[in-house]
Amino acid sequence: MKNEAQQEYFEKRSLKQGTVGWVLLTGLGVSYVISGDFSGWNYGIANGGWLGLCVAFVAxxxxxxxxxxxxxxxxxxLPTAGAGYGFARRALGKTGGFVTGLAVLIEYVCAPAAISTFIANYVFELGILPEGVPHFAVVVAAYVIFIAVHIFGVGEALKLMLAITAVAAVALLVFAVGMIPEFSVDRLFDIxxxxxxxxxLPFGVAGAIAALxxxxxxxxxxxxxxLAAEEARDPRRDIPRSIIFAMGILVITGFCVLLLAAGGSGSQVMGTSTAPLVDALNDADxxxxxxxxxxxGLFGLVASFFSLIYAGSRQMFAxxxxxxxxxxxxxxxSRKTPALSLLLIGVIGIVLVAVVQDGDALINMAVFGACVSYALMNLSHIVLRRREPQxxxxxxxxxxxxxxxxxLLLSCVATCSTFFVDVAxxxxxxxxxxxxxxYFLLYARFHLVANAPEEEFARLAEAESDLR
Structure with a gap:
């Protein structure tokens, strides 16, 4: 590319910089995950019992x-919108970077598809829709509404995500208040x-592995x-502290839900529930x-659905x-949002729900992709520590x-565990x-854009290596 053509290329493919501070980044980290406290986790009890899922939670x-x-x-x-794929691109080369990016993309396409089915479950639990409305209509409506918000602008989207996440956090607190008086150790082991x-371990060691x-x-x-690095105000400082702080919050909320839901209404009930927190509170009168x-709880599911679509679009963009x-x-x-990536994420997600028709299977698909990416990202850290200590x-x-x-080792174990849940x-x-x-080996590797940030990082590393 000539300089002017390069400039025009990247001007048409740039994000809105400096719009996200560390508070919004922390909220983003929590919102990615908080739906996991409201639905989906409980199927692990059906596979491994409460202790099996508890061991899985810790591991x-x-x-x-x-x-x-x-x-x-x-x-x-390496603060770029490519994030994990960008790390692997520098450490593991073009093929390793692509495989990591593909793994992350699979995760961020399958996970919101799974969550959309849980959103439909919670909506129908409320009984507010006319009789005869199909679950799939709620799934489509969720994608249409929240992709439209994302296209409108990143600053607006992340602020809305933070507000939605705050409501979900209040719901978890109310749940804890209602369930603490009902807690009994015996209910944890009623399967x-x-x-x-x-x-x-009602289903043995194999069940515990299937709970992972x-x-x-x-x-x-x-x-x-x-993935928000290029839209952050100070990515080198804010992203590390935000992701670590968000992780601490999620450990606390996750364990409280795991302990109180099953301990309050019984593992037998939780293992088959489509809306576990609601069913636990109803069971406790x-x-x-x-x-x-x-x-x-719908806010929690929407928060994760909303933020995972954001993440998937940024990975596809990069x-x-x-x-x-x-x-x-x-x-x-003009809004500096990757509209086509957002639309494609939505279309693929809707098709996945229509074809798979099983939130449990979609979880397993998302987990497989995620664990492959974790293994490669951990490997990237090891390689770069050894090869580029400076x-x-x-x-x-x-x-x-x-x-x-x-x-890395735990990621490999987790990847293998998905075959214990749903081989297909x-x-x-x-x-x-x-x-x-x-596709990459036969076509894409011959069409890479040299001045893309991830490619530039790799070229700088090669140049520094030649100087040593």
């Missing part, structure tokens, strides 16, 4: 903690053991905070609390701007490569990786 919380520390360091050194199981993907649901999406949490995907998807209009880092991971090595869903995502990698 996957450790995996996320290690990964978040590594991401915090990398985002302080009758299956063959080879026990009171503590649902432990992930308490944290899925937190790694998306660095708190109908007014249940109504409030049902309404406010991959497209650099030429890994068709560059037209990175076009931004890199300017605004934050250093506690424990260094030991921390991210543990995150896991294989479907595996096929996506194969097809995506073939």
């Amino acid at each position: 996957m919380g450790l995996m996320y903690g290690c990964t978040v520390f590594g991401i915090a360091e990398l985002s302080s050194a 009758a053991p299956a063959a080879g199981g026990s009171t503590l 993907p649902f432990g992930i649901w308490f944290f899925l999406g937190i790694e998306g905070v660095p 708190h109908p007014s609390f249940a109504l409030f949490v049902n309404v406010a 991959l497209s701007r650099a030429g890994y995907l068709p560059s037209v998807l990175a076009l931004t209009g 890199m300017d880092r605004g934050y250093l991971t506690p424990g260094g490569v030991f921390t991210t090595t543990l995150g 869903a896991a294989v479907a995502v595996l096929v996506m990786f194969v097809l995506g990698t073939a």
Whole structure:
């Protein structure tokens, strides 16, 4: 590209800079995940019992903690909208960068699709729609409304996300107040053991392994905070502290929900519930609390749905701007939002819901993609610590490569665990990786844009290496 053509190319593919401070970034981190407290996690009880899911919560919380520390360091050194894919591009080369970006994109397409089905469940639980309205209509309406808000502008969207997340946090507090008096340890272990199981682990060790993907649901999406790097005011300082602070909040809210929902109404009830917090409060004879949490719980689901669409569009934008995907998807209009990426995310999500028709399977698909990306991001941290110790880092991971090595190992275990839950869903995502990698190797790698930020980082690294 000539200089003028390059300038025009990136002007048409740029985000609105300096619109997001650390408070909004922290809110973004929580909003990515908070829906996991309201629905989806409880299916892990049906697979592994309460203790199995509790072990999954601790193990996957450790995996996320290690990964978040590594991401915090990398985002302080390489603050671009590509985030995880950008880190892997520098550490693992073009193919490694693409596979990481594809994994993140799969996560951020499948996760909001799953959440849209939970939103429909909560809406129908309220009984406010006319008889005969299909669940799928609610899914489509959710995509249309919230993609339109995103297209309007990032500052407005993130402020709305923060307000919605605050309402959801109040709902979790009300839930805790209603359930604490009902808590009983015996209710945690009220599932009758299956063959080879026990009171503590009713479905045995295999059940505990199958619960791992649902432990992930308490944290899925937190790694998306660095995707806002190019729209942040001070990304080198604000992104590390925001993602770590958000992770701390999610550990507290997740464990409270896990303990009080099953301990208040029983693991047997929770394992099959489509709206677990509402059902737990109704079972405990708190109908007014249940109504409030049902309404406010929608805010939690919407917060994550809303923010994950944001994350997916930024990942698609970054991959497209650099030429890994068709560059037209990175076009931004006068509002500086990637409208075409947002629309495509919505279309794919709606199609996924129509085809899969199972929120549980969509969770497993999102988790598979997420865990592959975590493994590659942890590996990227290890490689860059070894190969580029002199890199300017605004934050250093506690424990260094030991921390991210543990995150890498746990990510690999978590990826394998998805086959214990739904083999068809896991294989479907595996096929996506194969097809995506073939597309990159046969076409996209020959059409990369040299001056895209992620490519520039890689070229600078190569130049510095030649000087040493």
